[in-house]
Amino acid sequence: MVWFKRNKEGITTSTKEKKETPEGLWHKCPNCKTVFTENEFINNLYVCDRCSHHERIGSKEYFEILFDEGKFKELDADLVSGDPLNFSDTKKYTDRLKSTIKNTGLKDAVRTAHGKIDGQDLVIACMDFNFIGGSLGSVVGEKIARAIDHAIKKKAAFMIISKSGGARMMEAGYSLMQMAKVSGKLGQLAEHQLPYISFLTDPTTGGVTASYAMLGDINIAEPKALIGFAGPRVVKETIGRELPEGFQTSEFLLEHGFLDYIVERHHLKKELSHSIRLFRS
Amino acid sequence: MATYLEFEAPIQELEEQILKAKEIALTTEVSMEDTIKELEDKLVQKTTDIFSNLTPWQRVQLSRHPDRPYTLAYIDALTGGTFQELHGDRNVKDDKAMIGGFGLLDGQSVMFIGQQKGINTKMRQYRNFGMANPEGYRKALRLMKLAEKFNKPIVTLIDTPGAFPGLEAEERGQGEAIARNIYEMMRLKVPVICIVIGEGASGGALGIGVGDKVVMLENTWYSVISPESCSSILWRSWEYKETAASALKLTSKDMKKNKLVDDVIPEPVGGAHRNPQENFENVKKYIIKALAELKKTDPKKRIDDRIEKFCEMGVWK
DSSP, X not given: OOSOOOOSSSOOSOGGGOOOOOTTSEEEOTTTOOEEEHHHHHHTTXXXXXXXXXXXXXXXXXXXXXXXXXXXXXXXXXXXXXXXXOOBSSSBHHHHHHHHHHHHOOSSSEEEEEEEETTEEEEEEEEOTTTGGGOBOHHHHHHHHHHHHHHHHHTXXXXXXXEEOSBOGGGHHHHHHHHHHHHHHHHHHHHTTOOEEEEEEEEEOTTTTTTGGGOOSEEEEOTTOBBOSSOHHHXXXXXXXXXXXXXXXXXXXXXXXXXXXXXXXXHHHHHHHHHHHHHHO | OOOOOGXXXXXXXXXXXXXXXXXXXXXXXXXXXXXXXXXXXXXXXXHHHHHHSOOHHHHHHHHTOTTSOOHHHHHHHHHTTOOEEOOOXXXXXXXXXXXXXXXXXXXXXXXXXXXXXXXXXXXXXXTGGGOOOHHHHHHHHHHHHHHHHTTOOXXXXXXXXXXXXXXXXXXXXXXXXXXXXXXXXXXXXSOEEEEEEEEEEHHHHHTTOOSSEEXXXXXXXXXXXXHHHHHHHXXXXXXXXXXXXXXXXOBHHXXXXXXSSSEEEOOOTTOGGGSHHHHHHHHHHHHHHHHHHHHTSOHHHHHHHHHHHHHTOOOBO
């Protein structure tokens, strides 16, 4: 005897009445596959509670985490890229810019802001990887340069949060010279004895590593971030064998003497604020 | 034996005809003077034609021409044999891909620094194809600081397919080494002239490429990436290197037009390798003139101008 009997064949619910599980309720850690509710995950600063995997986040999240009460004044928010070379690969650069601006809600791969951290003045330039791989183009260079000028004017400490695949190829020579431009500006900041903290996050490679990311008065990083000059694939092709475990991670760089310390996101604000205090008291 | 690139084929043909005509004249006593004269005129015409219409990719090929003079050849010619090479970064080792030392230019001591490529297979390996490791950039910085201490101007000669992307290079901080050089070069109290004499590839070039005058020889390229790598990344294939070479605007003419370099030094017709002496003479003249001009400015102002120049680069709205 059957308990239930199907009266009608097939699925009878109309598409209109179908109930979907709302998206964005759950987050699955890409490292250990543990599932959290989105709220738990956000409250944990986008870090996996189980394996401590640090999810990539952007300027919006870092500003919220670092600035007192999440309050800050954004600088040069409206600067956007030109297309000086009339560049076109599989897609026109101007179209790529337009669609990226639309999809990300960002104007370019860096946002700069002035706020307080535990009551101390701090100017932050934070890169956004979502915007064409966080690539370094004219706007990134110019916004950081202006942020340094602002820090000098306000006698504030300065910090760059790096997260970038490197140069922006669509701006070719212009992109390369941004490395020189920001480095030159950092020299001016140093003349005013204002501390520059370079914070390296996953990933920091190419032209960004070969310029401002490595020039901090102190260089600090998030755990297990990929940091290098050449990308791992290129290095592997060059040497023709597998790369050693942990190659080009934050821990690797700390061991080889290129970082001052590694800091978990939960302790970032506290440690950063303490560093600034030690520079300025 | 000269090497000819694909687009130089008509030149090769004419040169071979001239050679043959000369041979005939020598062995048969038939007067070939008119024929030879005619061929030589044709050769000049043809060479001028070909070289006034080069595509960006052809310039890239020229910049890598195996007969093209490399850094040490320039320094020897510029200093008339007074160059004394200095070695080592005082930390790890002596990088053979980066060379440097003092030499006399027009009676005055100048610090010369540059990437060095090899002239044959064995030397190419020895020089690591002109791809410096971190110790190369740190040697360069040590020598620049030495020049600054004794108030001597610096001339860097850039010719590299890129900084070496090896495992040890990463361990020893390739990124940091290049970053440090860029930062310190911005603040050098002495005049700095940087000349791209062949390939100017990305950070590897910029690591010795910050100066009061950054100039390119006519048939060289300077950009953020090589056309081959750009093609493989943006088009996901090696086939588009010619398109990439055009898109990157990496020629001396384009770089000057976009105000990313200060000047272009013209090369003899047919490229630097066709008449090295004339080429060295052009470079020497340029350096002497530029140094005389730069020395008039006081060091503080020179540094400010240098930073200001790089700050003006870029396009935004």
